[in-house]
Amino acid sequence: MINKQTFKKNFFYFNFFYDYLGLRLFIDVFLSIILGLLDGLGIAMFIPLIQLSLGIESGVEVNNYLDRFLNFISIELSLKNVFFLILIIFSLKGILRFMEITYRVYLQQFFMRKLRFEHLDLFNTYDYQKFSVADTGRIQNSFTGEINRINGAYKQYFKSLHYFALVVVYVLLAIRTAWIFSLLVLLGGLLMNFVFSYIYKRTKYFSKKYTQESHHFQGLLMQAINHFQYLKATGLNRTFGKRIKDRVKILEKYQKKLGISEAILSGLREPLIIIIVFGAIFTFIHFSERPVATIMLSLILLYRAITFFMAMQEQWNFFLGNSGSISNIIHFRKELKNNQESSGDIVFKSFDDKIELKAVSFSYEKKRPVLKDIDLVISKNEIVAIVGESGAGKTTLMNILSGIITPDSGRFIVDGEPMKNLDLISFRKKTGYIVQDPVIFNDSVFNNISFWKEKNNASLDRFWKAAEKAAIDSYIKSLPYKEETLLGYNGINISGGQKQRFSIARELFKETEILFMDEATSSLDSETENEIQNNLISLKGKYTMIIIAHRLSTVKFADKIIVLKDGRIESSGTYAELMSKSKEFQRMVRYQSL
Numbered sequence: 298m299i300n301k302q303t304f305k306k307n308f309f310y311f312n313f314f315y316d317y318l319g320l321r322l323f324i325d326v327f328l329s330i331i332l333g334l335l336d337g338l339g340i341a342m343f344i345p346l347i348q349l350s351l352g353i354e355s356g357v358e359v360n361n362y363l364d365r366f367l368n369f370i371s372i373e374l375s376l377k378n379v380f381f382l383i384l385i386i387f388s389l390k391g392i393l394r395f396m397e398i399t400y401r402v403y404l405q406q407f408f409m410r411k412l413r414f415e416h417l418d419l420f421n422t423y424d425y426q427k428f429s430v431a432d433t434g435r436i437q438n439s440f441t442g443e444i445n446r447i448n449g450a451y452k453q454y455f456k457s458l459h460y461f462a463l464v465v466v467y468v469l470l471a472i473r474t475a476w477i478f479s480l481l482v483l484l485g486g487l488l489m490n491f492v493f494s495y496i497y498k499r500t501k502y503f504s505k506k507y508t509q510e511s512h513h514f515q516g517l518l519m520q521a522i523n524h525f526q527y528l529k530a531t532g533l534n535r536t537f538g539k540r541i542k543d544r545v546k547i548l549e550k551y552q553k554k555l556g557i558s559e560a561i562l563s564g565l566r567e568p569l570i571i572i573i574v575f576g577a578i579f580t581f582i583h584f585s586e587r588p589v590a591t592i593m594l595s596l597i598l599l600y601r602a603i604t605f606f607m608a609m610q611e612q613w614n615f616f617l618g619n620s621g622s623i624s625n626i627i628h629f630r631k632e633l634k635n636n637q638e639s640s641g642d643i644v645f646k647s648f649d650d651k652i653e654l655k656a657v658s659f660s661y662e663k664k665r666p667v668l669k670d671i672d673l674v675i676s677k678n679e680i681v682a683i684v685g686e687s688g689a690g691k692t693t694l695m696n697i698l699s700g701i702i703t704p705d706s707g708r709f710i711v712d713g714e715p716m717k718n719l720d721l722i723s724f725r726k727k728t729g730y731i732v733q734d735p736v737i738f739n740d741s742v743f744n745n746i747s748f749w750k751e752k753n754n755a756s757l758d759r760f761w762k763a764a765e766k767a768a769i770d771s772y773i774k775s776l777p778y779k780e781e782t783l784l785g786y787n788g789i790n791i792s793g794g795q796k797q798r799f800s801i802a803r804e805l806f807k808e809t810e811i812l813f814m815d816e817a818t819s820s821l822d823s824e825t826e827n828e829i830q831n832n833l834i835s836l837k838g839k840y841t842m843i844i845i846a847h848r849l850s851t852v853k854f855a856d857k858i859i860v861l862k863d864g865r866i867e868s869s870g871t872y873a874e875l876m877s878k879s880k881e882f883q884r885m886v887r888y889q890s891l
């Protein structure tokens with residue numbers, strides 16, 4: 298039943314597609330209408346064709362129209378001419394159908410590309426702070442499974458629209474030939490919609506549920522992959538696996554319900570249609586004095602209309618089965634748009650002087666400040682180590698310095714320019730970030746370091762220089778396929794120390810000027826630790842390095858050490874200075890818990 302809300306809802310979907318396709322959408326609908334008209338005309342021509350071939354005088358109106366039309370183009374009404382006219386109409390229809398399908402393929406690609414690119418771009422500028430509390434399962438699912446479902450929804454929506462256009466054309470042609478009979482059938486069709494609207498509602502409801510469950514499922518799956526090593530080693534993978542399986546069962550439940558709705562629709566459709574058509578024929582015979590023969594053409598046209606109506610309903614129900622994805626993606630897009638990071642427009646060409654924090658404070662939650670009144674100066678090519686107990690605010694401070702979170706108050710200035718005025722993309726080109734568990738991509742050594750740069754003499758040269766600076770060159774040379782050797786998923790085949798060196802090499806390849814590094818807390822063997830220390834020492838004076846330090850060996854060679862305690866700078870200075878003035882630092886050194 299088409300009420301106001303249904304209309305608004307349907308218009309809502311139309312709007313969604315219109316946002317991406319604009320007027321192109323109408324071209325598609327227009328082509329469908331023309332196709333319907335041509336098909337209807339072609340079919341209508343069969344009656345005069347049969348009548349002419351049997352030599353029967355026509356009592357059907359269309360024949361008169363045809364007669365007039367042929368007269369108009371000065372062609373005689375003959376079997377041969379009608380036959381050729383039918384041939385021309387259907388050939389034209391064939392050409393148009395080809396154009397329509399090709400155009401639709403183009404539209405679909407255009408739509409999907411626009412949808413994917415738009416969301417990827419929005420995701421790239423998504424605020425880190427908002428991301429850190431977002432549901433990653435939902436993000437992942439929206440980009441993969443849900444986008445595919447939208448692809449399905451798109452096809453089904455347009456097929457429904459196409460069939461709808463055909464239904465309208467056939468119904469109008471049928472009404473033109475026998476209006477009472479056609480209206481009777483239409484009335485029956487409307488009644489049929491009452492039954493179907495209930496099933497549509499169910500389908501939409503289960504579609505939404507299915508989307509929600511897919512988010513949960515993807516979230517769990519991602520965690521099972523990311524924490525594979527831990528889950529396996531602790532045997533918790535079985536319990537975790539059971540949780541995933543439970544989600545699969547719930548997903549299956551909704552899939553089954555969607556399938557049943559489809560089955561009910563398919564099963565009911567034909568018997569209902571037969572009842573309607575027969576009902577209309579009997580009513581017509583009962584109340585009209587005209588012979589049944591006069592409704593024959595109308596019956597053929599209505600039969601076509603009903604066939605397309607059935608196809609439309611089928612596609613519409615499929616569409617509704619996927620419609621949850623459209624609501625989800627609209628919601629997802631809104632969330633991404635509302636949480637974009639803000640960037641200035643002054644291009645950061647190079648780091649020349651110093652980074653300053655003046656009275657900077659920050660809190661994740663209201664009334665629980667994590668950083669309080671931070672004053673800090675980091676000069677070019679200095680090595681600054683941040684130390685402090687767990688939860689003191691070291692990572693938060695580093696995230697502020699690297700520009701991925703913004704202070705609530707105070708000033709953050711780079712080379713005399715407030716950070717908020719700087720263009721973040723150009724700033725990040727000059728900064729490198731080595732996280733505690735360094736990131737390794739499931740690809741070759743070369744691609745891991747060069748980040749998929751085209752391989753040529755210049756990039757290879759740069760690659761080996763970066764590898765040398767990060768002291769990973771001799772290891773690469775010892776690998777079976779050298780720089781083309783594949784590193785496993787998240788570097789599963791290499792040690793923690795090697796991962797870190799690959800990560801450093803990647804940042805150095807980028808021609809970074811400021812290096813942020815969250816030192817690995819996990820114990821490295823003393824040989825690797827020594828090697829990493831030597832690497833860092835060899836970079837001293839060439840790069841500005843800000844390191845969250847967990848090791849004495851690192852802080853010893855730092856130019857400045859910042860001691861954080863409860864979100865404040867307790868003291869700062871060189872190792873020797875702090876040993877004489879900072880109680881907190883002395884305590885940390887005593888317990889070696891940097």
Ligand SMILES: Nc1ncnc2c1ncn2[C@@H]1O[C@H](COP(=O)(O)OP(=O)(O)OP(=O)(O)O)[C@@H](O)[C@H]1O
Nearest residue numbers: 429661662667685686687688689690691692693694
């Ligand atoms: N996304 C977040 N939302 C809310 N609170 C957070 C968030 N991230 C960190 N915190 C809180 O902020 C405080 C400082 O955390 P931070 O990670 O900066 O400390 P840290 O010194 O780096 O600790 P660790 O050495 O354990 O990594 C902690 O109390 C932590 O619980």
